Amino acid sequence: MNVGQVAALAGVTVRTLHHYDRIGLLRPSGRTSAGYRQYAPADLDRLHQVLLYRELGFPLEEVATLLDDPAADPAAHLRRQHQLLRDRLERTSAMVAAVEKEMEARAMGISLTPEERFEVFGDWLPEEYAAEAEEKWGGTDAWAQSQQRTRAMTKDDWLRVKAETDDVEARFATALRDGVPADSEPAMDLAEEHRQQLSRNFYDCGPEMHGGLGRMYVEDERFTAYYERIAPGLAQYVSAAIQANAARQG
Amino acid sequence: MNVGQVAALAGVTVRTLHHYDRIGLLRPSGRTSAGYRQYAPADLDRLHQVLLYRELGFPLEEVATLLDDPAADPAAHLRRQHQLLRDRLERTSAMVAAVEKEMEARAMGISLTPEERFEVFGDWLPEEYAAEAEEKWGGTDAWAQSQQRTRAMTKDDWLRVKAETDDVEARFATALRDGVPADSEPAMDLAEEHRQQLSRNFYDCGPEMHGGLGRMYVEDERFTAYYERIAPGLAQYVSAAIQANAARQG
DNA sequence: GCTTGACCCTGACGCGACGTCAGGCTGTTC
DNA sequence: GAACAGCCTGACGTCGCGTCAGGGTCAAGC
Numbered sequence: 262m263n264v265g266q267v268a269a270l271a272g273v274t275v276r277t278l279h280h281y282d283r284i285g286l287l288r289p290s291g292r293t294s295a296g297y298r299q300y301a302p303a304d305l306d307r308l309h310q311v312l313l314y315r316e317l318g319f320p321l322e323e324v325a326t327l328l329d330d331p332a333a334d335p336a337a338h339l340r341r342q343h344q345l346l347r348d349r350l351e352r353t354s355a356m357v358a359a360v361e362k363e364m365e366a367r368a369m370g371i372s373l374t375p376e377e378r379f380e381v382f383g384d385w386l387p388e389e390y391a392a393e394a395e396e397k398w399g400g401t402d403a404w405a406q407s408q409q410r411t412r413a414m415t416k417d418d419w420l421r422v423k424a425e426t427d428d429v430e431a432r433f434a435t436a437l438r439d440g441v442p443a444d445s446e447p448a449m450d451l452a453e454e455h456r457q458q459l460s461r462n463f464y465d466c467g468p469e470m471h472g473g474l475g476r477m478y479v480e481d482e483r484f485t486a487y488y489e490r491i492a493p494g495l496a497q498y499v500s501a502a503i504q505a506n507a508a509r510q511g
Numbered sequence: 512m513n514v515g516q517v518a519a520l521a522g523v524t525v526r527t528l529h530h531y532d533r534i535g536l537l538r539p540s541g542r543t544s545a546g547y548r549q550y551a552p553a554d555l556d557r558l559h560q561v562l563l564y565r566e567l568g569f570p571l572e573e574v575a576t577l578l579d580d581p582a583a584d585p586a587a588h589l590r591r592q593h594q595l596l597r598d599r600l601e602r603t604s605a606m607v608a609a610v611e612k613e614m615e616a617r618a619m620g621i622s623l624t625p626e627e628r629f630e631v632f633g634d635w636l637p638e639e640y641a642a643e644a645e646e647k648w649g650g651t652d653a654w655a656q657s658q659q660r661t662r663a664m665t666k667d668d669w670l671r672v673k674a675e676t677d678d679v680e681a682r683f684a685t686a687l688r689d690g691v692p693a694d695s696e697p698a699m700d701l702a703e704e705h706r707q708q709l710s711r712n713f714y715d716c717g718p719e720m721h722g723g724l725g726r727m728y729v730e731d732e733r734f735t736a737y738y739e740r741i742a743p744g745l746a747q748y749v750s751a752a753i754q755a756n757a758a759r760q761g
Numbered sequence: 762g763c764t765t766g767a768c769c770c771t772g773a774c775g776c777g778a779c780g781t782c783a784g785g786c787t788g789t790t791c
Numbered sequence: 792g793a794a795c796a797g798c799c800t801g802a803c804g805t806c807g808c809g810t811c812a813g814g815g816t817c818a819a820g821c
Contacts, residue, residue, distance in 0.1 A: 346607045
């Protein structure tokens with residue numbers, strides 16, 4: 262099998278294979294008399310490993326030492342790759358969650374702290390700078406302005422959306438006052454309306470994601486505060502209704 | 512806020528911020544009289560966006576055009592980032608699944624085709640090369656050799672593991688023959704034993720992942736064949752027992 | 762047997778996104 | 792006022808290839 266075919270199979274360029282040959286990361290196990298590189302099955306195995314580790318962010322030199330380590334059998338590589346991939350999965354979910362939180366915060370007109378936003382970019386160094394930043398900008402209206410600036414619907418759109426939101430929230434509050442159980446059908450219907458409203462106006466929000474948001478309403482004090490200001494106990498109530506609705510759909 | 516603080520907060524180096532300044536991707540909104548870069552809250556917002564898009568693999572120049580596009584409000588960025596992150600999540604899960612499949616294949620002494628292995632590296636170009644490769648190596652013993660070579664437990668270990676595996680499989684076959692329902696307790700216990708055996712000898716296999724493997728036993732013909740050779744109907748039976756066991760644990 | 766066109770080779774230079782000094786100013790602290 | 796951490800601007804280095812340039816190879820068709 263020669264370069265072009267291997268390249269097509271593995272989804273890399275010929276140049277990449279040349280490169281790997283030159284740096285000794287993956288030398289084809291043979292050459293034709295004309296000097297054409299000939300790749301054997303074992304070479305493909307190795308290429309596969311190389312691409313996996315590369316995808317996982319290892320520099321090529323390190324990939325070489327990993328793969329040339331005689332103490333590491335293939336099973337060890339698989340285990341390591343498995344672990345690394347799961348780490349990555351976790352990190353990506355965290356980032357997804359962060360973006361969803363940000364979207365939800367925008368929808369509710371809450372603004373997150375910069376620490377929170379950067380939190381997801383690994384290796385988080387705590388306190389220290391947090392305190393400092395709070396001090397510098399915490400109470401000022403810089404945040405308020407920045408928030409204004411970033412809110413870029415037309416004013417009419419925004420007012421319409423705001424009215425919709427207020428409406429559902431008010432009906433939630435009424436239901437709570439009238440003692441309608443959070444897991445009753447009317448409450449779940451309200452939750453469903455809330456979810457569809459989000460989906461229409463902000464971002465696509467499936468029941469599962471909605472459930473995550475619901476949890477956040479009781480776990481993050483700023484979101485809690487938002488609802489508690491409307492009516493005491495409302496955060497808990499809305500969250501419960503959302504959970505019930507999500508369960509109903511699952 | 513000056514470079515060092517921003518760098519620490521965002522988890523990047525000062526040099527990176529210098530770079531972003533020079534290429535015009537992120538210019539601090541002010542300078543002190545001494546020439547020190549001064550970053551404002553809005554700059555942090557932008558930095559956050561930059562890092563997200565960078566993480567998602569965009570070249571910096573493209574990030575700049577994305578962020579400077581006056582038609583794209585912040586919500587649009589969030590939606591796009593959300594979508595991209597979800598894509599990535601999906602891709603990573605696919606890779607995790609591929610690695611798990613490979614591990615399981617090894618455990619059973621089956622070897623996957625190179626096409627399958629590379630499949631997960633996106634933008635898959637079909638047929639064409641698949642056929643070609645089959646033709647070249649399909650029936651030869653090159654694969655068998657490569658498989659031998661890569662199997663690097665000590666022989667004793669391997670024999671012990673093989674005996675364990677055979678034992679559970681035989682007991683599954685007996686249960687099937689005796690008409691023990693796949694969702695009965697003894698069958699589920701066997702499934703659990705199977706799971707724990709995998710975890711001990713090969714890789715950490717939680718109930719959920721085990722369920723995925725079970726499905727593969729009936730969906731992938733080579734895995735099916737492996738069990739059918741032991742006893743007809745065994746693939747289906749084992750798969751069902753695994754599902755039942757997974758459900759019992761969840 | 763000869764041309765054509767796809768494929769292969771080896772340099773060699775270029776590039777993106779920084780890392781890493783070097784040489785020098787700033788600003789706080791004791 | 793001296794020390795030391797932190798900031799500045801060049802400028803060169805590195806990694807993982809992309810992209811020509813200049814030239815050999817090979818299967819197909821005439």
